[in-house]
Amino acid sequence: MRKILQRKFYNRSTLKVAKELLGKYLVVHKNGEKLSGKIVETEAYIGLNDPASHAHRGMTERNKVMFGNPGYAYVYLTYGMYHCLNFVTERNGYPAAVLIRALEPEQGIETMKQRRKTEIMEELTNGPGKLCLAMGIDRALYGADLCSEAIYVEDRGESIGKIVSTNRIGVEKGKEKKWRFYIKESGFVSRK
């Protein structure tokens, strides 16, 4: 069984979406090549009252896609150098998203090695900036429809074992929230 996640999947509680994305496959078509990887680590950023969220202080030019319909990509540049990929969740008007933090590479591994300048499999996509570089994701995908050919998520019905829930990485404000999720057995998580 192999089905592409539809918009209704994203139009739900962000914590549910963040957990259920684990074990599913992110697919990106770029320059005629298909790249894919299993999602093994995610983080949730939810609503106006989450101090760690970009949407915390209201809508800006950068974060406006978070306020729109679910099932679209929110891509931003962080620390001036790296991109981060998020999936917008919940109803129109409520700002929330899931940050994709790590993948287990599947298709397009040679391209990923070139872009990441390393041969080490575990280093290709074990972090939000790393996976965007490996997959060729940049702001050209800002606002991209996750139910389109360019980028989507596939459910292959794989079982994933234990999910670990911890505090989010790199956030000071809102650090007490345990909104980071990863597959316990995966060797491709950004840090344990």
Add this chain to the structure above:
DNA sequence: TATTGGATCGCC
């Protein structure tokens, strides 16, 4: 208008 602090990463 200037300063500061990030949802990061790789090298020192």
Add this chain to the structure above:
DNA sequence: GCGATCCAATAG
């Protein structure tokens, strides 16, 4: 532990 380097929130 620090520098690279952009964005946007804050202070002035």
